[in-house]
Every structure is written in structure tokens, then in C-alpha cells.
Amino acid sequence: MKKFYGLIVLLSLVLVIAACGADDASKGDTDKGKDKADKKDKTSAVEIFSWWTGAGEEDGLLALIDLFNELHPEITVENAAVAGGAGTNAKAVLATRMQGNDPPSTFQVHGGEELNKSWVAADKMSPLNDLYEKNGWMDKFPEELIELVSDGDDIYSVPVNIHRGNVVFYNKAVFEEHGIEVPTTLEEFFAVADKLQAADVVPLALGDKESWEATQIFENVLAAELGTDGYNDLFAGDIEFTDDKVVKAAESFGKILDYVNEDHSSRNWQDSAQLVAEGEAAMINMGDWAKGYFVNDLNLVTNEDFGYFPFPGTVGDFAVITDTFGLPKGIDNVEETEQFLTVLGSVEGQDAFNPLKGSIPARIDADPSKYDDYGKDTIEDFKTANLFPSLAHGSAASEGFVTKANQAVNIFVTQKDVENFINSLQNAAPDM
Numbered sequence: 065m066k067k068f069y070g071l072i073v074l075l076s077l078v079l080v081i082a083a084c085g086a087d088d089a090s091k092g093d094t095d096k097g098k099d100k101a102d103k104k105d106k107t108s109a110v111e112i113f114s115w116w117t118g119a120g121e122e123d124g125l126l127a128l129i130d131l132f133n134e135l136h137p138e139i140t141v142e143n144a145a146v147a148g149g150a151g152t153n154a155k156a157v158l159a160t161r162m163q164g165n166d167p168p169s170t171f172q173v174h175g176g177e178e179l180n181k182s183w184v185a186a187d188k189m190s191p192l193n194d195l196y197e198k199n200g201w202m203d204k205f206p207e208e209l210i211e212l213v214s215d216g217d218d219i220y221s222v223p224v225n226i227h228r229g230n231v232v233f234y235n236k237a238v239f240e241e242h243g244i245e246v247p248t249t250l251e252e253f254f255a256v257a258d259k260l261q262a263a264d265v266v267p268l269a270l271g272d273k274e275s276w277e278a279t280q281i282f283e284n285v286l287a288a289e290l291g292t293d294g295y296n297d298l299f300a301g302d303i304e305f306t307d308d309k310v311v312k313a314a315e316s317f318g319k320i321l322d323y324v325n326e327d328h329s330s331r332n333w334q335d336s337a338q339l340v341a342e343g344e345a346a347m348i349n350m351g352d353w354a355k356g357y358f359v360n361d362l363n364l365v366t367n368e369d370f371g372y373f374p375f376p377g378t379v380g381d382f383a384v385i386t387d388t389f390g391l392p393k394g395i396d397n398v399e400e401t402e403q404f405l406t407v408l409g410s411v412e413g414q415d416a417f418n419p420l421k422g423s424i425p426a427r428i429d430a431d432p433s434k435y436d437d438y439g440k441d442t443i444e445d446f447k448t449a450n451l452f453p454s455l456a457h458g459s460a461a462s463e464g465f466v467t468k469a470n471q472a473v474n475i476f477v478t479q480k481d482v483e484n485f486i487n488s489l490q491n492a493a494p495d496m
Contacts, residue, residue, distance in 0.1 A: 195402055314482045418439075
């Protein structure tokens with residue numbers, strides 16, 4: 065009941081944000097009164113709902129759709145992507161449609177609690193266990209990833225990609241000029257930051273004009289101080305936010321904030337990444353979409369102009385951000401949608417999508433040769449690392465808690481009041 069109530073509150077908030085509802089979705093050309101033979105002769109439609117409209121991500125989606133069209137020319141695809149707001153606009157439209165019993169055929173959702181505590185808890189999704197068994201997927205995705213898209217014994221979505229949240233990108237020329245070695249612990253990071261700051265270089269670029277960027281740093285500090293087991297226990301409710309290790313993480317987070325650029329609140333993540341590209345800042349903690357930005361938008365060369373390393377204290381760990389697609393209840397074209405999900409979860413589908421998106425495949429048997437050096441390294445790390453779900457990107461906790469955590473982080477960034485910060489998180493914990 066508590067989960068359902070949380071979903072209703074979330075839907076209400078999202079409806080306030082939404083400026084308008086979605087257009088009526090295509091129901092396909094199949095009439096329910098026709099027999100099965102007639103249905104097969106009709107062209108069916110699959111509506112794919114996402115927020116992938118930017119460079120790279122849109123290219124990846126279109127490549128995936130092209131592959132599906134080659135394999136299933138009898139099925140048309142409606143690309144129902146909604147632009148803007150880093151997914152906020154799309155989520156608002158989706159909430160309107162789901163509440164109005166007008167679901168798309170399938171939709172983008174982050175694996176973890178964004179999926180489970182919203183749509184699964186509201187009984188809006190159909191299990192995909194049979195699809196996994198039919199395609200032999202149970203050993204093709206890491207067990208921890210399957211758990212992330214499951215509730216109890218039922219699997220509810222298919223991961224198409226993996227982004228890594230605990231990666232730091234750095235300007236190689238700056239490191240070389242100042243004789244900096246890659247830090248592997250928080251203590252080493254602080255020593256490096258002191259050295260850079262003394263040389264009038266911003267140690268860590270931050271753009272927190274949006275609500276999530278600083279939260280991503282905090283989640284990685286939590287993982288560094290608690291370890292992945294402790295991190296997972298925290299968001300499972302087995303550890304209180306008042307725990308000494310969480311308090312220490314908050315203190316370390318506050319210390320890290322002493323090394324960021326003063327104009328962080330007026331910058332987004334791309335603006336702060338430019339500081340690193342130009343050598344005004346040495347490092348940035350950002351998801352690996354930043355690599356795509358460096359390469360595709362700023363024309364930098366991987367391992368020449370910039371390098372990368374795990375967030376200090378999380379060597380051997382991997383912050384998982386995964387985009388997934390499931391099967392909403394109430395759609396008419398279940399068979400056709402399952403065929404799309406089958407392509408999306410295949411080696412061919414994942415290798416068509418991810419090199420263009422800048423992410424790595426969720427499958428562990430994809431072809432590494434299709435990826436650049438960063439992709440190859442990340443694929444290998446993903447196979448062996450301890451996985452933990454991202455808080456900032458909706459996998460570790462419900463959207464209601466993430467909203468409150470972002471608010472608490474943003475206040476902490478300006479006030480650096482550890483006690484108030486911890487109390488705010490503890491008070492929000494029932495919403496996890």
C-alpha cells in the first residue's frame with residue numbers, strides 16, 4: 065500500500081509538470097473482430113517511447129529500429145521519442161498515458177527502483193520470464209543486472225545498454241604538466257587536489273545547474289566509504305543514514321566540494337566538461353556519456369587528450385546506469401512488442417545501438433571489436449566488477465526519494481551542514 069501511495073503522489077507531481085498530454089497512440093491496423101489469418105495479413109505497429117532525441121542516442125535508436133525493420137519488415141515502428149529535460153518531459157507524458165490506460169507498446173525506463181517502485185508496484189507491467197527463457201538470456205546478462213530489473217521472481221524489462229557512473233575523466237596534459245598520478249583512494253585524491261589547487265588549476269569540474277550532477281558525486285563517495293555491500297544495504301534500508309560511515313561520506317563529500325569551480329551552479333555538465341577539455345580544470349566525475357561529448361562534440365582523442373579512471377575508492381566497482389524496455393499491461397500488440405524486445409536484447413541489437421550511443425552492451429557476450437578503447441575497457445570491467453545501482457539516475461531508490469535526495473544535496477553544496485544533510489536524508493528514507 066505504501067508503494068502504491070508513493071506512485072500516486074509521483075504521478076500527481078508529474079502531471080503538474082506536464083504542459084500537455086500525449087497524442088493518442090497508434091493502435092495498429094488489426095481489428096479484434098478479424099480472425100488470425102486476417103491479423104497476419106495486416107501490418108502491425110510497435111510504438112517505442114523514449115527520450116532519445118540527442119546526438120548519438122538518437123543515432124543508436126534509429127540503428128536499432130533499422131535492424132528491427134530488416135528482421136521484421138511486416139511490422140512498422142513508431143518512434144515516439146519526446147525531447148527535452150533529460151527525460152523529464154518524456155516521463156511526464158508517459159505518466160499521463162499510463163494513468164489514462166493508454167500505454168505505448170514499450171518505453172524507456174531506468175532499471176532498478178524507477179522501474180520497480182513506479183510501474184511494477186502499480187501493476188502496470190507484464191513479466192518477461194518466458195521471453196528470457198525462450199531467448200536463453202539468463203546467463204547472457206549479469207545476475208546482478210537481472211536482479212535490478214526484477215521484482216521477486218519476475219523479470220520486468222530488457223536492458224539495452226550500460227552506462228558507468230563512477231568514472232573520472234581527466235585532462236592528460238594537465239596531469240603530465242604537474243606530475244600527477246591517477247588517484248585510487250580518497251586520500252590520494254585530496255593530495256592531488258591540493259597540488260592542483262596550489263598551481264591555480266581547478267581540481268574537479270562541477271556543473272550542477274541541474275539537480276543530479278552533485279548527487280552523482282555523492283553516490284560515488286558513499287560507495288567509496290561504505291563499499292558496494294554497505295551501499296546496497298543502505299538503500300535496502302538495512303543501514304541508517306545516521307550510520308557513522310554515511311556521516312563520514314558526507315564529510316568527505318563536503319571536502320571534495322572545496323575543490324570545484326566557483327561558478328558550478330551556473331553550469332551544466334557539458335559546460336563543466338569544457339573546463340576539463342580546455343585545461344582550466346583537471347578532472348570531472350561524470351557518466352561515460354561525457355566520453356561521447358569529448359570525442360564527438362569537442363574533437364578530443366581518447367587516451368591522448370583525456371584519460372579516465374574509477375572514482376577514487378571504487379576501484380573494482382561499477383555504478384550501473386541502465387536503460388531498459390518492458391511490456392506494459394493492456395497493449396494489443398504483445399507478440400509484435402516481444403519481437404522488438406527480442407531484437408533489443410540480442411547481440412546484434414545491442415551492438416547496433418551502443419557504439420553510437422556511447423554506452424556498452426548489457427550482454428556479456430557482445431563483440432568488443434565494435435567498441436573503442438574506452439568501450440573495451442569498460443566492457444571488461446563490467447564483467448568482473450562489483451555492481452551498484454546509481455542513486456542519481458533512479459536505480460537505487462524511488463523517484464520520490466531521489467527528488468528529496470537531490471534537494472538535500474543541493475542545499476548541502478551551498479551550506480555544507482553535515483548534520484542537516486544527514487537529517488534530511490534520514491527523514492526522506494521512508495520514501496525509498
